[in-house]
Amino acid sequence: DQQVKQNSPSLSVQEGRISILNCDYTNSMFDYFLWYKKYPAEGPTFLISISSIKDKNEDGRFTVFLNKSAKHLSLHIVPSQPGDSAVYFCAASGLQGAQKLVFGQGTRLTINP
Amino acid sequence: DGGITQSPKYLFRKEGQNVTLSCEQNLNHDAMYWYRQDPGQGLRLIYYSQIVNDFQKGDIAEGYSVSREKKESFPLTVTSAQKNPTAFYLCASSDTWEDEKLFFGSGTQLSVL
Numbered sequence: 013d014q015q016v017k018q019n020s021p022s023l024s025v026q027e028g029r030i031s032i033l034n035c036d037y038t039n040s041m042f043d044y045f046l047w048y049k050k051y052p053a054e055g056p057t058f059l060i061s062i063s064s065i066k067d068k069n070e071d072g073r074f075t076v077f078l079n080k081s082a083k084h085l086s087l088h089i090v091p092s093q094p095g096d097s098a099v100y101f102c103a104a105s106g107l108q109g110a111q112k113l114v115f116g117q118g119t120r121l122t123i124n125p
Numbered sequence: 126d127g128g129i130t131q132s133p134k135y136l137f138r139k140e141g142q143n144v145t146l147s148c149e150q151n152l153n154h155d156a157m158y159w160y161r162q163d164p165g166q167g168l169r170l171i172y173y174s175q176i177v178n179d180f181q182k183g184d185i186a187e188g189y190s191v192s193r194e195k196k197e198s199f200p201l202t203v204t205s206a207q208k209n210p211t212a213f214y215l216c217a218s219s220d221t222w223e224d225e226k227l228f229f230g231s232g233t234q235l236s237v238l
Contacts, residue, residue: 054231055228057228061225111181111183115167117167
């Protein structure tokens with residue numbers, strides 16, 4: 013039973029346009045969400061997070077939106093750049109501590125020039 | 126330059142053999158984790174350690190063992206009891222066990238000969 017799902021294995025976007033990566037979860041106890049970015053042959057790196065008391069968090073070109081009623085979060089990248097091409101993982105936690113993190117399968121984002 | 130070092134990058138295991146994956150961090154983090162990634166799946170937690178000389182089983186601990194004798198080191202042994210060891214293994218750390226922002230190593234790809 014996959015509690016965190018990224019239903020799009022891949023996404024292709026034109027450079028300069030908006031990239032939208034989606035993540036759905038089933039456990040209503042999740043209250044903290046994170047996005048990680050992974051380049052080939054490297055480990056994931058933390059990108060941005062959001063707590064359930066907010067519905068939006070922004071950091072430069074990256075914005076995460078949380079819709080608790082729909083159990084859905086999305087990562088927006090504006091404008092998309094070639095260096096954004098990577099695999100993006102969403103993760104969710106319902107209790108404090110990284111040992112409680114549940115990861116999605118990842119979405120491979122490709123930015124085309 | 127602080128970070129997490131995993132070695133080797135590639136490892137091959139023969140039938141019935143135990144192999145050990147190395148993970149060293151110089152971030153002075155209390156907590157360390159081992160994850161396994163299979164194609165098309167999210168990261169799954171194998172073992173975690175909240176503090177030196179202590180470790181706990183994660184979601185898929187069977188066939189694996191760990192030790193945490195030093196704060197900076199958290200080696201993972203894949204034993205012969207692990208029947209499907211081929212996967213990408215990621216080591217991570219966080220400042221404290223309560224912190225969900227993980228720092229990852231670059232991973233070890235383990236394959237069975």
